[in-house]
Structure formats: C-alpha cells, structure tokens
Amino acid sequence: MTWRNWGRSQRATPTAVLAPADADEIAGIVRSAHERGERVKAVGAGHSFSAVAVAPGIQLDLASLTGLLAIDATTREATFAAGTPLHAVGDLLAPHGLALESMGDIDRQTIAGAVATGTHGTGLAFGSIGSTITAATLVTGTGDVLRVSATEHPDLLPAVRLGVGALGVLVDVTLRCAPAFTLHAVERVEPLDAVLDAWRERAGGADHVEWYWFHGTDAAITMTRTRGPADAPPIGPGRIRRLAERELLANGAWAALCGAASAVPALAPSIARAASTQFAGPEVRDRSDRVFVAPRRVRFREMEYGMPLDAVPSAFRAMRALVERRGWRITFPVEVRAVAADDALLSTAHGRETGYVAVHRYWREDPRAHFAEVERIMLDHDGRPHWGKLHTQTAADLEPRLPTLADFRAVRDRLDPDRTFDNPYLRRTIG
Numbered sequence: 001m002t003w004r005n006w007g008r009s010q011r012a013t014p015t016a017v018l019a020p021a022d023a024d025e026i027a028g029i030v031r032s033a034h035e036r037g038e039r040v041k042a043v044g045a046g047h048s049f050s051a052v053a054v055a056p057g058i059q060l061d062l063a064s065l066t067g068l069l070a071i072d073a074t075t076r077e078a079t080f081a082a083g084t085p086l087h088a089v090g091d092l093l094a095p096h097g098l099a100l101e102s103m104g105d106i107d108r109q110t111i112a113g114a115v116a117t118g119t120h121g122t123g124l125a126f127g128s129i130g131s132t133i134t135a136a137t138l139v140t141g142t143g144d145v146l147r148v149s150a151t152e153h154p155d156l157l158p159a160v161r162l163g164v165g166a167l168g169v170l171v172d173v174t175l176r177c178a179p180a181f182t183l184h185a186v187e188r189v190e191p192l193d194a195v196l197d198a199w200r201e202r203a204g205g206a207d208h209v210e211w212y213w214f215h216g217t218d219a220a221i222t223m224t225r226t227r228g229p230a231d232a233p234p235i236g237p238g239r240i241r242r243l244a245e246r247e248l249l250a251n252g253a254w255a256a257l258c259g260a261a262s263a264v265p266a267l268a269p270s271i272a273r274a275a276s277t278q279f280a281g282p283e284v285r286d287r288s289d290r291v292f293v294a295p296r297r298v299r300f301r302e303m304e305y306g307m308p309l310d311a312v313p314s315a316f317r318a319m320r321a322l323v324e325r326r327g328w329r330i331t332f333p334v335e336v337r338a339v340a341a342d343d344a345l346l347s348t349a350h351g352r353e354t355g356y357v358a359v360h361r362y363w364r365e366d367p368r369a370h371f372a373e374v375e376r377i378m379l380d381h382d383g384r385p386h387w388g389k390l391h392t393q394t395a396a397d398l399e400p401r402l403p404t405l406a407d408f409r410a411v412r413d414r415l416d417p418d419r420t421f422d423n424p425y426l427r428r429t430i431g
C-alpha cells in the first residue's frame with residue numbers, strides 16, 4: 001500500500017499497516033517490532049508537508065483511538081484519545097463549557113499529529129496546541145507504557161509537548177482548556193506598508209491577529225479575532241451559508257484558478273490581484289472553533305518559519321523584494337501570524353515571542369527554487385522551521401538555532417534508545 005500525505009509532497013510504502021485499539025495493543029506491536037529491530041511510525045491525518053510522518057516500517061493507524069476520555073471541570077483539563085480529530089473537539093468540549101485555547105487554520109489534523117509538529121494558530125497571548133499539554137500517556141520505543149504529568153516524570157513534559165513522533169506513540173493527551181468563548185472576526189483589506197510598519201502593535205492589539213498577502217499587490221488582508229463570552233449572540237451569515245460561500249470562493253473557484261495559473265503562469269499575477277479583493281470574509285461572531293478554522297480543499301505545499309516577533313517586517317520585505325526581482329508568478333498568498341513564547345524543547349517559539357511567515361505553492365507547481373531562496377532569508381532572520389512543513393535544515397543547521405535540541409536528544413535516548421521510531425526525516429533533523 002502506498003501512503004501519500006495531503007500536500008502530495010511525501011509518499012511511503014510501509015511494511016504493514018496496523019490499527020491497534022488501545023495502549024496494550026500499541027505496546028505489543030512496538031515491543032515485538034523493537035525485538036526484531038523494525039521501525040514503527042504512528043500517522044495522523046497526513047497533513048504534514050514534511051516527511052515527518054513517513055513510515056519506513058510498520059505504520060500505525062490510530063483512527064480507532066478517538067474521543068473524550070476524562071474531564072476535570074475544576075482545572076479545566078480534558079483528556080483525549082490521541083487519534084481524535086480536531087474537528088471533533090469543539091462538540092466534545094462544548095457540553096462542559098470548555099474550548100481549546102487556540103487553533104490553527106484547519107481542523108482536519110489529529111490531536112497527536114498536531115501536537116507532534118507544534119501546530120499553532122495566532123495570538124500573542126497563546127501558544128501552540130502542544131503548549132497546553134498537562135499530561136500524556138505514551139508507549140516508548142521499548143514498548144513500555146509511560147505516564148507523563150505534573151507528578152509523573154514532569155521533566156519530560158517540555159519534550160513531549162512537541163515530540164515529532166520521536167519519543168513514543170501517544171495514546172492519550174490531556175490539554176488545558178479555556179472556558180467556552182465566542183470569536184468576533186473582522187477581515188479587512190489594508191495597505192501592506194501600514195500593516196508592516198505597525199506590526200508589533202497590531203500583533204498585540206487583539207486576541208488573534210493574522211494577515212495574508214497576495215504577490216504583486218500592495219494590500220494585506222487582515223483578520224482580527226476578538227474573544228467574547230460564550231453566550232454572545234451570533235453575528236453574520238449562518239455557519240452553513242458561510243461554509244457554502246467558503247466552499248465556492250476559497251475552494252471551488254480557487255481550485256479552477258490555481259489550475260489555470262499552473263498551466264499558464266502568465267495568468268498568476270492577475271489571479272492573485274483578483275483574489276486579494278475577494279479573500280476577506282464577512283464579519284462573523286460564533287463559537288470559537290467555528291471561527292478559528294476554515295475548509296482548505298485546494299491542495300498546496302507550504303514552508304513556514306518562526307522568528308523573533310520584531311524580525312517579521314524585515315524578513316517579509318526582503319522576501320517580497322526577492323520575489324519581485326526573480327519575477328516569480330505565484331497565486332497562493334503569504335500568511336503572517338504571531339504566538340507567545342513556550343517551553344517545548346523543539347518549539348519554533350521556544351523562549352521567544354514568535355512571528356511566523358508562511359509561503360505556499362499550488363501542489364502542481366515545483367516550489368523548490370522559491371522555497372530555497374525564501375528559506376535563506378528566514379534563516380538570516382534567526383528563523384526556525386515548522387516541523388510539519390517543508391524545509392531543508394539538518395541537525396547540524398538546527399543546533400545553533402534551537403539550543404534545547406541537545407536536551408531533546410537526551411530524552412530521545414532515554415525513551416527510544418534503539419530508534420524504533422526513526423525515519424529519514426528524523427535522522428536528518430534530529431540526528
């Protein structure tokens with residue numbers, strides 16, 4: 001069987017695909033693979049662009065490990081089975097008056113997969129989903145079941161918060177949640193230079209701020225989301241209508257336009273210009289998980305770098321100048337976000353407030369020349385690559401950028417001494 005990821009940038013032919021139902025079955029599979037010296041790789045929804053989820057040996061499908069396992073209303077902690085898709089989480093938490101603190105652009109990923117690569121949204125007071133982990137159960141590389149929490153091996157939490165699948169198979173994950181809330185979203189088309197000039201004030205000026213830029217334009221599409229009480233009345237078109245409109249504009253029409261531009265690149269600039277005027281959505285207020293995410297059905301490939309927050313305007317301007325110099329014709333926009341510092345050993349946001357710049361290319365286009373030159377600019381701005389997105393960094397490159405990489409390696413030596421969870425991506429990036 002050939003496995004392919006969502007962005008069609010990776011493929012794998014596992015020796016077997018197994019679907020364990022619980023921790024004991026996972027432990028049995030890992031223990032016997034360890035004895036035989038075979039590799040094991042858990043896979044989530046396959047939404048990583050990088051080769052992080054490629055299984056050279058046994059692939060573990062954890063689709064049957066889903067659901068809410070426990071909830072503590074006092075501490076607002078919720079424990080989920082590791083394979084639970086993010087799109088199920090809102091409905092599972094709502095009856096308990098809780099919600100995820102923050103979410104990224106989509107909700108198709110599994111909790112374990114999102115945690116493993118440092119999946120993040122935007123908002124200077126909020127970190128990645130993994131930064132909210134308070135406990136987890138995992139099966140280590142020798143097939144042992146290990147609990148990590150504030151009272152059990154608490155020293156391992158900063159490693160487990162972003163484990164790149166290298167430390168163990170996550171069985172369940174406990175997340176610190178927020179009281180349920182609504183989000184009020186306002187999207188505007190604004191002058192790009194004004195947005196860049198006031199980047200820090202803007203990033204901290206509302207709960208969740210991000211913006212998109214279409215190549216060849218002078219405008220940024222800014223998205224500002226403000227948190228409000230759970231019972232605040234909804235604003236804007238209903239959810240079904242919103243989804244239908246997004247489906248048509250952001251997915252149906254967009255697919256056709258990107259397909260046309262990949263066949264006739266000369267069309268790309270006018271498509272990007274037209275898209276920049278249509279991209280902003282209506283004002284909306286709704287339950288948080290319904291506003292954070294949107295459907296993304298047009299396949300693309302992505303590279304995203306996190307850098308010190310104040311480096312964003314300079315990095316962005318250098319990237320814009322590069323694309324203009326090269327004359328590249330690109331339909332997909334650039335996305336800019338910001339998050340709080342966190343303590344996960346491998347986090348792009350480890351120890352620093354972080355601004356993210358993400359570049360995308362339609363999946364039928366070859367992004368390599370474009371991404372390679374943008375990557376150099378991101379590195380010049382002290383950038384760290386997103387683990388789930390395309391990049392070319394090696395362990396030697398990453399060492400000076402991520403001072404805690406050595407600490408992560410030490411945890412890996414403890415939990416997976418014989419590299420049962422190894423794959424070529426981990427060999428390249430962790431060593």
Ligand SMILES: Cc1cc2nc3c(=O)[nH]c(=O)nc-3n(C[C@H](O)[C@H](O)[C@H](O)COP(=O)(O)OP(=O)(O)OC[C@H]3O[C@@H](n4cnc5c(N)ncnc54)[C@H](O)[C@@H]3O)c2cc1C
Pocket residue numbers: 006007041042043044045046047048049052053062082083103104105106108109110111112113114115116117118119120121164165166168169170171296386388389
């Ligand atoms: C359209 C799209 C939008 C995206 N938007 C964002 C965004 O807004 N913000 C952001 O930060 N990222 C974003 N991403 C990236 C995505 O969130 C990450 O790549 C995420 O890891 C994908 O989760 P997954 O469930 O598909 O995991 P996979 O890609 O299948 O796996 C990722 C890693 O998780 C490991 N893993 C999976 N299950 C387990 C387990 N049970 N135990 C241990 N390890 C496990 C895998 O081995 C692998 O190392 C986006 C990706 C796409 C395609």
